[in-house]
Amino acid sequence: MFLTIPVLLGLTVLVFAIGRLLPGDPVALAAGPNATPAEIAAYAREFGLDRPVWVQYATYLTGLLGGNFGVSIFTRRPVIEDLIAYTPATLELVFAAMALAVLIGIPAGLAAAVYRDRWPDYLSRVAALGAISMPRFFLGLLLQLAFAMWLGWLPLGGRFPLTDDPPRLVTGFLTVDALIAQDLSAFWTACRHLAMPAIAMSLSPLATIMRMMRASTLEVMQQDYVMTERALGLSQRLIVTKYVARNAISATLTVIGLYFGWLLGGTVLVETIFDWPGLGLYATKAVVTQDFMPVIGVTLVIGTLFVCANLLVDVLYGVVNPKVRTK
Amino acid sequence: MSLTAPPLPDKSAQAIAAPMSASRQAWRRGLYRFSQSTLSIIGLILVLGLLLIAVTGPWIVPFPEHVTGSIATANRFRPPSAAHPFGTNELGQDVLTLVLAGTRVSLFAGLAVVLAGAFVGTVIGAVAGYAGGWVDEVLMRLSDLKLTVPGLIFAMAIAAALGPGLVNMVIAIAAGWWPGYARLVRGEVMSKKEEMFVTAARALGASPGRILFRHILPNVMTPIIVKMSLDMGFAILTVASLGFIGIGVKPPTPEWGALLSVSRNYMPDFWWTAIFPGLAIFIAVFGFNLLGDGLRDVFDPKARR
Numbered sequence: 001m002f003l004t005i006p007v008l009l010g011l012t013v014l015v016f017a018i019g020r021l022l023p024g025d026p027v028a029l030a031a032g033p034n035a036t037p038a039e040i041a042a043y044a045r046e047f048g049l050d051r052p053v054w055v056q057y058a059t060y061l062t063g064l065l066g067g068n069f070g071v072s073i074f075t076r077r078p079v080i081e082d083l084i085a086y087t088p089a090t091l092e093l094v095f096a097a098m099a100l101a102v103l104i105g106i107p108a109g110l111a112a113a114v115y116r117d118r119w120p121d122y123l124s125r126v127a128a129l130g131a132i133s134m135p136r137f138f139l140g141l142l143l144q145l146a147f148a149m150w151l152g153w154l155p156l157g158g159r160f161p162l163t164d165d166p167p168r169l170v171t172g173f174l175t176v177d178a179l180i181a182q183d184l185s186a187f188w189t190a191c192r193h194l195a196m197p198a199i200a201m202s203l204s205p206l207a208t209i210m211r212m213m214r215a216s217t218l219e220v221m222q223q224d225y226v227m228t229e230r231a232l233g234l235s236q237r238l239i240v241t242k243y244v245a246r247n248a249i250s251a252t253l254t255v256i257g258l259y260f261g262w263l264l265g266g267t268v269l270v271e272t273i274f275d276w277p278g279l280g281l282y283a284t285k286a287v288v289t290q291d292f293m294p295v296i297g298v299t300l301v302i303g304t305l306f307v308c309a310n311l312l313v314d315v316l317y318g319v320v321n322p323k324v325r326t327k
Numbered sequence: 328m329s330l331t332a333p334p335l336p337d338k339s340a341q342a343i344a345a346p347m348s349a350s351r352q353a354w355r356r357g358l359y360r361f362s363q364s365t366l367s368i369i370g371l372i373l374v375l376g377l378l379l380i381a382v383t384g385p386w387i388v389p390f391p392e393h394v395t396g397s398i399a400t401a402n403r404f405r406p407p408s409a410a411h412p413f414g415t416n417e418l419g420q421d422v423l424t425l426v427l428a429g430t431r432v433s434l435f436a437g438l439a440v441v442l443a444g445a446f447v448g449t450v451i452g453a454v455a456g457y458a459g460g461w462v463d464e465v466l467m468r469l470s471d472l473k474l475t476v477p478g479l480i481f482a483m484a485i486a487a488a489l490g491p492g493l494v495n496m497v498i499a500i501a502a503g504w505w506p507g508y509a510r511l512v513r514g515e516v517m518s519k520k521e522e523m524f525v526t527a528a529r530a531l532g533a534s535p536g537r538i539l540f541r542h543i544l545p546n547v548m549t550p551i552i553v554k555m556s557l558d559m560g561f562a563i564l565t566v567a568s569l570g571f572i573g574i575g576v577k578p579p580t581p582e583w584g585a586l587l588s589v590s591r592n593y594m595p596d597f598w599w600t601a602i603f604p605g606l607a608i609f610i611a612v613f614g615f616n617l618l619g620d621g622l623r624d625v626f627d628p629k630a631r632r
Binding site: 011137149287 | 366468471472473475476477478479480481483484485487488560564567568571572573574584587591594595598601602605608609612613616617620
């Protein structure tokens with residue numbers, strides 16, 4: 001945990017270096033196509049971009065200590081306000097995707113291992129490789145085409161209809177907020193908007209979790225204690241659900257933790273397709289305009305969440321696997 | 328991914344008649360195991376087909392002039408037909424032509440990313456693993472740092488700063504591709520450097536550079552090659568993702584992700600402009616993943632289940 005701060009500091013250096021040392025003229029881009037050189041210079045002065053890079057960096061770091069993430073040179077909005085607005089949307093999407101992946105991936109992996117080399121196994125393995133190979137943006141597009149455009153069952157994109165009043169802001173998770181407000185129709189609307197992006201996001205972690213679960217289940221099933229249980233006449237069902245699954249899950253947990261961070265950074269494409277107002281869409285817009293303060297902000301938030309997720313996995317390890325607890 | 332695990336024919340007539348060298352026998356066994364897996368063979372066929380299309384691309388496309396940006400607005404949005412099996416797009420260009428021509432772009436970019444990432448990562452990992460101490464510490468913390476940054480956002484930021492173009496996009500993606508290789512090679516080198524043949528080379532007076540690059544590295548090539556084949560699919564996917572976001576290769580260069588991104592605006596009426604480039608990405612990534620999985624099963628006994 002104490003390594004978090006140096007890692008995050010390193011992140012700021014890295015992104016700052018990319019933003020300031022590579023070619024490209026963000027100021028001219030932000031000032032507009034008709035700006036005169038004098039206007040561009042004035043613009044640069046306003047944001048302190050005419051000073052040496054290390055001075056800019058020092059200013060940024062000092063601001064960071066006070067919770068100031070800088071100002072977007074494009075919208076002139078403080079980055080921290082945008083981060084607060086967009087982070088819950090991304091987290092809601094990632095949690096929903098992860099929940100789908102875990103709830104389907106773990107039983108599917110168990111089943112594939114139990115029915116090893118029979119048709120459920122083949123089917124799930126080919127499906128898993130296919131799912132990993134499926135570009136998320138293409139899957140998103142297919143889902144939109146089928147469920148929004150042809151069948152008309154689900155909304156094309158967005159998080160909540162602009163014409164409706166969203167539930168009162170408590171957690172920033174629309175589904176949770178709707179439940180807190182006891183507004184079931186708002187909850188249903190939020191779920192309908194969440195469905196397609198969450199499915200598009202969940203496919204690749206689902207496949208990986210399934211493969212991981214299959215592999216670790218197979219390993220556990222070869223252990224001596226499983227043979228003992230079998231010799232004692234325990235039913236296959238009991239052995240698998242009570243003794244094997246629990247041991248196999250602990251190896252899979254690490255993958256879940258890693259995937260959480262990966263998903264946070266991977267929302268970019270899905271958010272772009274479904275117009276989901278989260279960190280990924282925000283970062284994409286900022287990257288295209290070379291507006292670097294939001295990019296550094298998003299990277300820091302995702303980096304922090306990533307580290308927290310891995311910490312959480314370490315704690316969960318202890319819950320699932322008593323052997324780790326004594327250390 | 329071997330679907331079946333039949334006993335190995337190590338008592339074949341040949342093996343009895345003429346004893347083979349150990350390495351040749353290992354290759355033979357690997358080849359046999361690979362050929363036993365239907366999925367690996369399908370992967371191999373897909374990849375070979377893609378390579379063939381990539382190499383012969385300019386000569387086999389039905390409308391070569393569309394590859395260089397020529398348009399035929401009278402033929403806009405024709406649905407799939409005999410003349411245009413994949414239909415035509417908003418500029419009247421033949422979608423089949425663009426998809427076939429895009430194979431070369433995607434395969435080249437994917438291969439370049441993986442080669443560059445593997446090269447840089449191997450050098451960094453080898454130096455870190457062999458030198459140890461603070462060199463190892465610094466290089467590995469650097470790679471940890473890179474692993475914390477979301478890859479796509481990192482590549483997007485560099486690509487946006489460098490400007491559009493195929494080479495710039497490859498640089499942007501490859502800049503974040505090395506840490507996996509660095510970790511892999513570091514571990515392999517650390518275990519190999521304790522072996523007898525390294526001690527022998529050192530006793531003969533070989534320099535550290537010679538020991539590392541002539542004696543150790545050739546012995547750790549197998550896992551590197553397996554990782555490269557597993558990475559190819561993901562590299563192609565990343566290239567297409569950047570194209571889809573609109574950073575990277577610009578038209579008229581036919582790139583699958585960029586083709587898909589443009590045709591998004593013409594859904595659902597002109598679905599064929601999006602479906603076929605999307606399917607091409609899927610097939611390419613799927614093929615490389617199948618092949619990579621097969622190779623991993625052959626070369627890495629631990630991963631075989």
